[in-house]
Amino acid sequence: MAKRGAALDMAVLGLLHEAPMHGYELRKRVNALLGWGRVLSYGTLYPCLKQLLRNGLIAPDTTQTLSGSPGGITGRRARIVYKLTAEGKEHFAQLLAQSGPSSWDDDTFDVHFAFFARTDAQTRVRILEGRRNRLEERLEGVRVALARTRERVDKYTLALQQHGLESVEREVRWLNELIDTERSGAGHDAVAPPRSRPRRSQRRQHPIK
Amino acid sequence: MAKRGAALDMAVLGLLHEAPMHGYELRKRVNALLGWGRVLSYGTLYPCLKQLLRNGLIAPDTTQTLSGSPGGITGRRARIVYKLTAEGKEHFAQLLAQSGPSSWDDDTFDVHFAFFARTDAQTRVRILEGRRNRLEERLEGVRVALARTRERVDKYTLALQQHGLESVEREVRWLNELIDTERSGAGHDAVAPPRSRPRRSQRRQHPIK
DNA sequence: GCCACGATGTATCGTTACGATACATCGCTC
DNA sequence: GAGCGATGTATCGTAACGATACATCGTGGC
Numbered sequence: 001m002a003k004r005g006a007a008l009d010m011a012v013l014g015l016l017h018e019a020p021m022h023g024y025e026l027r028k029r030v031n032a033l034l035g036w037g038r039v040l041s042y043g044t045l046y047p048c049l050k051q052l053l054r055n056g057l058i059a060p061d062t063t064q065t066l067s068g069s070p071g072g073i074t075g076r077r078a079r080i081v082y083k084l085t086a087e088g089k090e091h092f093a094q095l096l097a098q099s100g101p102s103s104w105d106d107d108t109f110d111v112h113f114a115f116f117a118r119t120d121a122q123t124r125v126r127i128l129e130g131r132r133n134r135l136e137e138r139l140e141g142v143r144v145a146l147a148r149t150r151e152r153v154d155k156y157t158l159a160l161q162q163h164g165l166e167s168v169e170r171e172v173r174w175l176n177e178l179i180d181t182e183r184s185g186a187g188h189d190a191v192a193p194p195r196s197r198p199r200r201s202q203r204r205q206h207p208i209k
Numbered sequence: 210m211a212k213r214g215a216a217l218d219m220a221v222l223g224l225l226h227e228a229p230m231h232g233y234e235l236r237k238r239v240n241a242l243l244g245w246g247r248v249l250s251y252g253t254l255y256p257c258l259k260q261l262l263r264n265g266l267i268a269p270d271t272t273q274t275l276s277g278s279p280g281g282i283t284g285r286r287a288r289i290v291y292k293l294t295a296e297g298k299e300h301f302a303q304l305l306a307q308s309g310p311s312s313w314d315d316d317t318f319d320v321h322f323a324f325f326a327r328t329d330a331q332t333r334v335r336i337l338e339g340r341r342n343r344l345e346e347r348l349e350g351v352r353v354a355l356a357r358t359r360e361r362v363d364k365y366t367l368a369l370q371q372h373g374l375e376s377v378e379r380e381v382r383w384l385n386e387l388i389d390t391e392r393s394g395a396g397h398d399a400v401a402p403p404r405s406r407p408r409r410s411q412r413r414q415h416p417i418k
Numbered sequence: 419g420c421c422a423c424g425a426t427g428t429a430t431c432g433t434t435a436c437g438a439t440a441c442a443t444c445g446c447t448c
Numbered sequence: 449g450a451g452c453g454a455t456g457t458a459t460c461g462t463a464a465c466g467a468t469a470c471a472t473c474g475t476g477g478c
Contacts (some may be wrong), residue, residue: 250467
């Protein structure tokens, strides 16, 4: 169950793992994390939060300190802060450890990668290699197709396909570098210490194509 | 009206402009054209065709020669071949000439670019520059955000964002080269002669991120 | 001969994600 | 003290998609 939106689930869980947060902040952090283009809609986020609530993976956090607020105890306006439950932490750890096609697909890979700092080195390499292999499969197919059509398409179509090809080739090289680094610096810091506190930021998503 | 799916509409119209085609073939051609990842579903294509039919932009083509079929007149199995109507051609030309935000957005740009061979030089430059400017706006925002968070995120998040940044920078350079070419080779072949006949091919779509 | 299987082909249904939107409060500036 | 942009929660209509069903063709194996 809950096959769809697994990437979003993981992103939310991972961010709440760092610190409790409310929906609005969560949206910004998710956009910053895997942003560059498609912006996460509330129509996607809130239903997701509801489902996670139902499944008991997250829960409202009633103990909110309102730190930084000048007036002291002055009530901020109504907001719902969520925090991870024990089940949520367990489920997230489970998501982190799993490496399969679900970690290599386009949307999902980014989320997995974003939480590499909490992933063990073995899984990291497996995910990176899976991703690279998948891209290379595609490259092979595209190269064949390109060779077959090369002389029959106009120069713009050709340029577009060529540019796409080079983009993927570039990503493969990037992955290879990461894999090498991972292998050579074997067994270094698997988990980074959490930063002081979440901050806001904004980015846009890049589609490249 | 018909704001959504404008990219798909344009792709279908443009492909049918080259040669009449049936749905199955159309799907393959569209995937090859702006493929690399997301695959066009029949659940998307057929409703689109229906709407274009309703709007009178395409029509069933009853005069099908079945060339290449060995048995001569032997009937191929049932299939619906679509062709552009006069209104369709006019509408397509209109889509080609328009350059605005709708030509710069992620999905739409590819389609516009794919039909550059039928677009006049002036519009080509306007679209390319619009696209580049949009990407540079994003870049600026991302660079600021990156500078603000640089020291507070783990190296994997940083690597991911860095790679995304470089991908977009690379695309900007690509666009600049195209613009230069367009300006220097001013007024060259605006329209390429159509190729003999459509052929099949298959590719996947690349998302890069 | 015929049967299995993959490619070709059209079509719809249920779910999901998302854009648009509504509504409310806060804090700022003019 | 009014206007306005940021902060916040929430839902609704619909376009897009994955899955699936169904049918025919070509072919290769037995």
